[in-house]
Amino acid sequence: MRKGAKAAVVGVVFVGMLGGAGYGTFNLVDALNGDDAGAAGAEAxxxxxxxxxxxxxxxxxxxxxxxxxxxxxxxxxxxxxxxxxxxxxxxxxxxxxxxxxxxxxxxxxxxxxxxxxxxxxxxxxxxxxxxxxxxxxxxxxxxxxxxxxxxxxxxxxxxxxxxMDDTLVTAEAKAPPIEAVDRDGGVVTKEKYPSLSPILDALRAKYGEKAGGVAGVEMVVRHAEEGSADTPLLTIVEGEAGKLPTTLSARAQAAAEKAVMKYPQSSVVAVRPSTGEVLAVANNRTDGWNAAFLGQAAPGSTMKIVSAAAFIDHGVTTASGPAPCPPEATWQSQTFHNLKGLDPNENATLSESFARSCNTAFVKYADDLKVDTLTAEARDGFGIGPVWSTGVPTFDGSVPASGGPDTAAALIGQGQVQMNPLTMASVTATAMTGAFRQPVIVPQSLDGRELAKARGLAPGTVQQLRSMMNRTATSGTAAQVMAGLGGRIGAKTGSAETDGNATSNSWFTGYRDDVAAAALVQDGGHGSDAAGPLVAAVLRAGG
The missing domain is CATH 3.10.450.50 (Nuclear Transport Factor 2; Chain: A,)
Structure with missing residues (x-):
């Protein structure tokens, strides 16, 4: 309350005390004089x-x-x-x-x-x-x-x-409106695809003028977070929209929008591995945040795609080579366990441990890698590290060179590793094709922006990753979810423990022909429980 307002309220109370036939005055004076009856009457x-x-x-x-x-x-x-x-x-x-x-x-x-x-x-x-x-x-x-x-x-x-610091403003719009169109020329709107609301706002803020529109007057939410685009609420004076091409697929987007509605706090992204084009992005969140692109969360066992590539590239083991799966593994005083119900197998190959998602098999090889080996593999092989320019703000993944127990934890997607569905869909696309193609949601030709680059993967590594992911999708932890999907398929499940939560986050990533998709459901449990059905639905729709 402002000081002036506070004084006004106090003044009103005092006047009220003086009113009422002098009753307030009588009690106040008696109380000051120590009268018991008066004190009782003035008791707070x-x-x-x-x-x-x-x-x-x-x-x-x-x-x-x-x-x-x-x-x-x-x-x-x-x-x-x-x-x-x-x-x-x-x-x-x-x-x-x-x-x-x-x-x-x-x-x-x-x-x-x-x-x-x-x-x-x-x-x-x-x-x-x-x-x-x-x-x-x-x-x-x-x-x-x-x-x-x-x-x-x-x-x-x-x-x-x-x-908490967002505000409302009515003024001439900062950017002209846009008419976003999908890869086939169909108009993409917030009304038809609610999940795209924050992305369309971001595209308008960046490309409104480039698209050739004319600004109008609007009431908007002006977000306090730096770099956030305004959220239009009401148009007072119509502007003229410019046409903006996107890489989105109406078919994939519709499937993604429908799929995320099955689970609260869920996100899914689909990309085209051959080009890096984003085909769909959808979120079902109470806060309206684009977690699919901006989220930062431990990816759990989906990270084993990158870890397996590191093992192969550095001569630690191969898909058909040894990767024993003991019931527990200790590294630098921290003990790691497998998911409940997973039978140990000391004679397992990397392909089997990958398909069954054995944590201990990966942790056991922490001694064979340098502190920055996984960081370098993520950066050079999968493009995780360089800043991306998708066309809208994104968090592009983080695999820091962390020592201590986090070195082993990173191999199973825990510790300090941070990803989101966009980055994991890209990892899957790279594993499938061997080439890192930075995801984009508007064509690079629109503004000539520089895209991130990475070396990519050796053909032998790609062949082994595809084999292991296909095994996971056909007879491993992802088999039930991927059942019925034809064509070239592969997948990896994941569950990530989070501080203070009894239920793990559910992760799933997979590909089918020229579509790769990844999903996260917070507190969703095992990867095949919640995130898996989202990815399968998008893969089934195709691009």
């Missing part, structure tokens, strides 16, 4: 505890809505449990967003949560458009005051506000 109200009552929920939300409707941001912010953050956003609502005539209609409360609809008008330079949307708030008990307060989240003001 006991601070409440426990969940807010239905009556408190109704009153707190009603007061908040009233202050919001009257464009009193300081008063509305004071009714939340984070006035320092609520104040600026509620102020921007009427100022930089130019929203007026706010009318809020609450719905039926569910416990402490109150749904509501907002109807208002957005105006700019004599032009106006109606605004309508739904949101919700939750009432909580103030920690220090015991009062019933609105639990502050930016999404209370508008559901498109995700970051």
């Amino acid at each position: 109200e006991v601070r409440k505890s426990g969940p807010p009552t239905d009556g408190e929920v109704k009153q707190a939300s009603r007061d908040f809505f009233a202050a919001w409707e009257k464009n009193e941001p300081a008063e509305a912010a004071a009714l939340t449990n984070n006035s320092a953050k609520a104040g600026p956003l509620l102020t921007s609502y009427g100022e930089s967003a130019r929203i007026t005539g706010v009318k809020i209609t609450p719905g039926t409360a569910s416990g402490a949560t109150v749904p509501f609809t907002v109807r208002a008008t957005v105006s700019y330079d004599g032009k106006s458009k109606p605004l309508s949307y739904a949101s919700r708030l939750t009432v909580v008990r103030g920690v220090t005051t015991g009062k019933a307060l609105v639990d502050w989240r930016p999404a209370v003001v508008h559901p498109a506000l995700k970051g």
Whole structure:
């Protein structure tokens, strides 16, 4: 609460004490004089505890809505449990967003949560458009005051506000609108493919002017995160869209969008190995984040594709060579285990240990590699390390040269290794073809940007990786998921443990003919449990 607002509230309270036939004055004076009766009358109200009552929920939300409707941001912010953050956003609502005539209609409360609809008008330079949307708030008990307060989240003001410092702005758009088209010339829209929303925004921000459009006036979410594109919410003055070609496949994208809806917090990417073109990218996340391109997570046993290549390239073993699978393996005082139910096999080959996803077989060879061997293999063979230029912001993977137990952990996709579905789809494409082709979502010819390069893999290494991935897809841990897929197929399952979570993340990557795909489902369990069906669905659709 601002100092001025606080003083005003105190003043109102004092006037109230002086009113009421002098009752407040009498008790205040008696209390100062030590009168017991007066002291009892002036005793401070006991601070409440426990969940807010239905009556408190109704009153707190009603007061908040009233202050919001009257464009009193300081008063509305004071009714939340984070006035320092609520104040600026509620102020921007009427100022930089130019929203007026706010009318809020609450719905039926569910416990402490109150749904509501907002109807208002957005105006700019004599032009106006109606605004309508739904949101919700939750009432909580103030920690220090015991009062019933609105639990502050930016999404209370508008559901498109995700970051704590995001704000609303109505102004001339930073970039002209685009009409994105897929590889066959079909128009790609957010309405048809909701997962593409952040990607289309990023493409517009980078290529809007290059595509030849004319900017209009819009109300947008301006994200606090540096480099993030605005999220358009309402068009006040129409701009003129420029046509922007993409590498997306409508068929693959539709399959990806449908597939991720089966599991919360899931992401999938498909690429064309022969060209590096991104065919599909989809996310199903509560935060709307493009985790498929920007995520940073341990990839689990899908990383064994890179590890196996390192073994082969450095003469440690071969696909048909030894890779014993003991029940446990210790490296630098850290003991590694296999997934529950995996029978040990001291006579296993690398191909068998790969197909069965035996962790200990890979950890046992940590002594045969240098600290930076896996880093170099990832960089030179698979293009993980150089900065990529896909056309939109991406996290391009990280395989640091880490010592200690992390050296062994990295071989099974744990430790400090960080990937996402985009990077793992690319790893799979490289394993299939032997050539690293940096993924792109808009043609390089559009702007002549420089793409990342890597040496790629030797033909003998590629042949062995394909053989092991095919074995995994036909008789190994991925067989059930990949059943029924014809053509050239290969796969690798993975599960990655994360701190504080009882259930591992589910990873799966695979290829079929000229399509490679990878998926991640947070807290999804084994790779074949959740991520596998997503990849299979996309591979089945083709590119």
